Amino acid sequence: MRKGLAGLLAGISMLAYSGSAWSQELTIFWAEWDPSNYLQELANEYEKETGVKVTVETTPWSDFQTKAFTEFNAKGSAYDMVVGDSQWIGAASEAGHYVDLTDFFNKHKLNETMAPATVKYYSEYPSASGKYWSVPAEGDAVGWSYRKDWFEDPKEMEAFKAKYGYDLAPPKDWKELRDIAEFFHRPDEKRYGIAIYTDNSYDALVMGVENAIFSYGGELGDYANYKVDGIVNSDKNVKALEMYRELYGFTPPGWAKSFFIEDNQAITEGLAAMSMNYFAFFPALVNEASNPHAKNTGFFANPAGPDGDQYAALGGQGISIVSYSQNQEEAFKFLEWFVKDETQKRWAELGGYTCNVSVLESAEFQNATPYNKAFYDTMFKVKDFWATPEYAELLIQMNQRVYPFVTAGQGTAKEALDNLAADWNATFKKYNRPQN
Numbered sequence: 377m378r379k380g381l382a383g384l385l386a387g388i389s390m391l392a393y394s395g396s397a398w399s400q401e402l403t404i405f406w407a408e409w410d411p412s413n414y415l416q417e418l419a420n421e422y423e424k425e426t427g428v429k430v431t432v433e434t435t436p437w438s439d440f441q442t443k444a445f446t447e448f449n450a451k452g453s454a455y456d457m458v459v460g461d462s463q464w465i466g467a468a469s470e471a472g473h474y475v476d477l478t479d480f481f482n483k484h485k486l487n488e489t490m491a492p493a494t495v496k497y498y499s500e501y502p503s504a505s506g507k508y509w510s511v512p513a514e515g516d517a518v519g520w521s522y523r524k525d526w527f528e529d530p531k532e533m534e535a536f537k538a539k540y541g542y543d544l545a546p547p548k549d550w551k552e553l554r555d556i557a558e559f560f561h562r563p564d565e566k567r568y569g570i571a572i573y574t575d576n577s578y579d580a581l582v583m584g585v586e587n588a589i590f591s592y593g594g595e596l597g598d599y600a601n602y603k604v605d606g607i608v609n610s611d612k613n614v615k616a617l618e619m620y621r622e623l624y625g626f627t628p629p630g631w632a633k634s635f636f637i638e639d640n641q642a643i644t645e646g647l648a649a650m651s652m653n654y655f656a657f658f659p660a661l662v663n664e665a666s667n668p669h670a671k672n673t674g675f676f677a678n679p680a681g682p683d684g685d686q687y688a689a690l691g692g693q694g695i696s697i698v699s700y701s702q703n704q705e706e707a708f709k710f711l712e713w714f715v716k717d718e719t720q721k722r723w724a725e726l727g728g729y730t731c732n733v734s735v736l737e738s739a740e741f742q743n744a745t746p747y748n749k750a751f752y753d754t755m756f757k758v759k760d761f762w763a764t765p766e767y768a769e770l771l772i773q774m775n776q777r778v779y780p781f782v783t784a785g786q787g788t789a790k791e792a793l794d795n796l797a798a799d800w801n802a803t804f805k806k807y808n809r810p811q812n
Contacts, residue, residue, distance in 0.1 A: 510694025
């Protein structure tokens with residue numbers, strides 16, 4: 377039924393667009409990585425259909441946020457749309473940088489067609505408000521790659537079972553993740569157990585730690601009322617942070633400033649048995665041109681915690697219309713085309729990580745790559761960092777408190793998280809956030 381209606385709307389839309397389309401161009405701003413290339417390919421197909429030229433302008437991840445907000449704060453019209461990080465949504469919407477997409481969202485029933493977690497974290501602000509500021513575009517989350525040939529070596533399997541009492545296989549929980557990391561950690565052979573995120577310059581370390589915290593049943597706070605005491609420094613979070621610190625002991629040498637590039641290199645250079653990374657970076661690991669171990673690289677979703685909770689840190693972005701764009705009407709038309717089921721299917725075929733439920737659930741999608749099934753398993757159980765306008769301060773404070781403990785063993789996990797709770801309380805008080 378939806379497909380038939382979409383086809384009818386497509387015909388109507390094309391008629392409505394004729395007349396003005398030929399004179400319009402749109403610019404979408406995003407970070408420099410493979411998904412932005414896939415979006416440009418998709419946009420080229422939109423141009424063939426409508427005559428509207430869409431350019432995906434990119435910049436390196438290291439200056440993506442700075443460049444975007446510099447343009448926003450200047451009320452510049454260089455970008456018609458932006459595929460912004462999920463944490464930006466509070467800051468960008470409260471400052472008036474994003475167009476309110478609530479009516480568009482409800483008209484196209486995106487609450488029904490997009491994966492619930494992507495709607496919650498990429499689009500809605502404030503939490504549970506029913507106000508939407510972006511359309512889920514590039515779904516992403518943290519998953520894991522591993523060396524299948526190491527795991528399936530009969531001698532390794534026999535030795536592992538003799539030591540730990542169970543079969544060597546992709547870990548089902550964080551205890552097994554820790555055991556396997558310890559088992560393969562052999563510095564004398566230049567073979568190491570695990571690669572995790574540790575860079576503290578943006579959100580790498582925080583998102584790495586989130587994978588442990590969320591799966592240990594913990595939270596970063598109550599996002600509805602800004603309460604953090606007893607939550608961010610809970611016993612569950614303390615145990616999760618202690619586990620992350622323990623895993624750091626099984627990483628390759630010099631691993632204290634590592635993010636997505638280094639974690640992929642841990643696999644491509646044969647350094648580590650397992651590596652944490654966003655799914656968006658996994659295509660390079662199945663490409664024999666970039667990974668000599670491609671045929672022996674497997675993937676799994678973030679394992680469960682000690683009580684069976686299983687979540688992963690959300691990555692990915694939604695696409696928003698910039699308030700200062702001179703082409704908002706055309707931008708709405710592009711989004712209307714982008715959210716169609718057939719466009720979302722094509723987006724996935726090109727390599728984009730669609731958030732469309734029907735595409736995600738299809739066997740065609742889940743069997744398309746060695747990691748798509750793990751991606752599907754993950755995208756329905758993800759959680760994210762604070763999306764309040766002061767998220768950048770919160771991020772810096774978490775890095776400052778957690779990094780010394782994880783990478784240098786300074787203090788205890790409890791001390792780090794108690795201090796973090798105090799920092800966040802002071803920040804929320806400074807911005808007059810209600811803490812009931």
